[in-house]
Amino acid sequence: MRTKIAVGAGLAVAAWLLPYGLDSYAIHVVNVILIFAVLAVGLGLCMGVAGQVNLAQVAFFGVGAYATAILTTHNGLGFWVSGALALVATVLIGLVVGTPALRVQSHYLGIVTLGLALAFTNWVTNAQLSGGAEGISAIPVPTLPGVDLSSEYLYYYLELIVFVLALAFGLFVVRTGLGRRLRAMRDDSLAAGALGAEVPLLRMTAFLLASVYGGVAGVLYAGLIRYVAPESFGIANMFLLLGMVIIGGRQSLIGCVVGAVSLYLVREWLADHPTIAQLAYGAVVVLVVVFAPTGLAGLPERLRDLLRRRRGESGTAARLAPFRPYAERAGQTSGTGTPILTVSAVTMRFRGLKALDEVSLTVAPGEIRGVVGPNGSGKTTLFNVISGLYRPTGGRVEFLGRDLTGSSPYRLARAGMSRTFQNLRLFGDLTVEENILVALDRSRTLGAWRYLLGPIAVLRQDRELHRRARDVLDRYGLTEFAALAPKSLPYGIQRRVEIARAVAAAPSLLLLDEPAAGLNGEEVRQLSEIVRSIRDSGVTVIIIEHNMGLVMSLCERITVLAGGRIIAEGEPAEVARTPAVIEAYLGDSMDSDDLPSIPEVTK
């Protein structure tokens, strides 16, 4: 912490003194670099943090600059008024460019945003309003009482302040709730949705942030160069910007800044040989994605890892502590009262295949319900329908007395439903603690305005969340793993993290999809204890499981599925005697029922 403060203070002094050592050309270069740094931070937020491929960042930059230019020269507005209006225009464009992200992701999104960026350049090159290929010159100097901003030395300080604010805000977002949800969505949008993250809104937020940064950079650019022309906002600069973010390290905002500074300096150094510079940074981009996907920002970590391995140190010796049961909630009697979940005549068809055929079941509050059946009998499909991943072809799902058929997963999660996944879906690039924090955080994405107006409240809330996360980790015996990446943990511990995460979302109904798969005997025993304690704390549990010993001992009622139909339901002993069940279990189980990964596009 102390070294961080020292480094920060050193950088601040250096930045303050920098202009004194530079000639007028060098300060111009520095000013342009700062603008690119702001752009890179915006792109890093959208692409690196939120995982939304955005090849239109340079168009946001262009909209900001052009709008300022047009408003000052055509409409005679003052520079700052124009700048503010330009920012609004950029944000609107940003939201338009972002809408395709609601439907498509990854490559498709890349090409759509690229196409829209090209459409923008096409428009400014042709439109009268934007001055055609010549662009717009004679943008007035921004005025500031007592400061002559036509001096590039003084303009530097203006830019420096804006840049520091932009970076600080970016870091603030990344390290608190909103950023965690964005990162969770990047790592696994399905699991993030199932934990209540409003995926569509978060995607729009990513583009909103990118466009704000792009717009700010554009306004600064208009004030600095005082001339805009189409080629500054073309595809070549987009790829340069992309190179900055990738080489610097897209997941780290500091990395993006480092990438922007270094790449621009190299380009300036090779200013007489622009094609060689282009060749070089293109090649470096390729090398970085193959050999160092975390970019420059990830290098220290990799070096440390390497050193540790050289010294022959193995991984941490952290041990799993025992689970500390929840306090039992008094007055809970299982199996009575109005049902918490009612599934009526649900049918799910995948083209020709009928995965679920008129399935009906009701689950009473406080119950532990087992769902068993041979592989391919539709158990996971049933879970996917209940938790909103699939919209059933027919039938209804009522949760807590409300018809929530086909609601999006995040609505169901917010209504009080939580689940785990058969093939473990932890957020890979978040730590164990952050995985829990994502589930604990119930703040709405629309409440993100507080990041601007009430940052203190956001910080306070975040501290409270951290405290509760430590509680959860302690209860599940995971404290020693808090700062580790889930991928580095043994399988059994990952399973426990996923259960802890699902329960941290404070559900009234918990769906566990094969929680005992891959666990050893002792771990299964602990699991049974954990599930029982969760139920005793007032949560209804539905569990899909193949481990019949566990199901028989744990569940009060069992539903048996075979071929997409319910063939039996009742108490464990009674079900085990049903001839249909015995037949179904002696039948073959050649099919597999992996959790279907539903492609974004076909949703």
Add this chain to the structure above:
Amino acid sequence: MQITLQTIIGGVSLGAVYALVALGFSLVYRTMGLVNFAHGNVVTVGAYLASTFYLSTKLPFALAMLVAIAVTGLIGLIIERVLRPLENRDFDLMLIGTIGFGIVLDALVIMIWGATGRAVPSPVPSAPIEVLGLRIRTYDLVVLAIAAVATVLLVLFLSRTKRGAAMQAVAMDHEAATAVGIHVGRSNAIAFMIGAGLAALAGGLVGPLLYVSPALGGTLGIKGFAAAILGGFGSIPGAIAGGLAIGILDSFTAGHFQGYSELVTFLVFTVIIMVRPTGIFGERTVNRA
């Protein structure tokens, strides 16, 4: 009516070129789930290679084209080989990797051939023929014929040869394909090679139609991609239909919106992707994005 028909005919030959570009995109996508963002730059390289051999070494047009296809095929192999460690692991990184290759190829083109473009004369007599009062350029017919032959050969390769069948298997399930002994990497490499070859074919053919310049591939690439999406990404008949549709759309927008034709094309394309991401002939099973 006459004018409409004439516009359509004007768009068809460029449409055939788009279809070839789209085929390259689709082939790589269906095999490995990757959109090759360097595809457009490969088109540029192909166009320059073909026109260089045709103009300066006076090779016959067809031979110049074959040389271009061979060289770009090699480029395709290199791209695939370098990015292979990322295959089936991180598609976003691979996408950025192909953008990196695009930047490199773009720089190489400018280094070798300069930033200015060149015009390529038509290899066949340029007088148009008249059919039912419509003027058809003879070279357009050549383009259509070659594109049709290339498509037929591709389909035959995929459906009739062992190697082609293996590629289809990889497209459906790369893990299962590995399990039955198919070398997925090699299959991907061939897809990339053929894709690059198709790009060179498109670039070579488009030379006499458009002005060959470093910016050529950018436009062709994105329109070819739009064509692939419109038809249904990964689908071969879709690529053909999409290519022709975009060509005709292009021809109409050029007539009606002049300078803004690109803008209109991209907006239409965005709307299509929003409304129906799987395109006209979209095969859901191969959609992996």
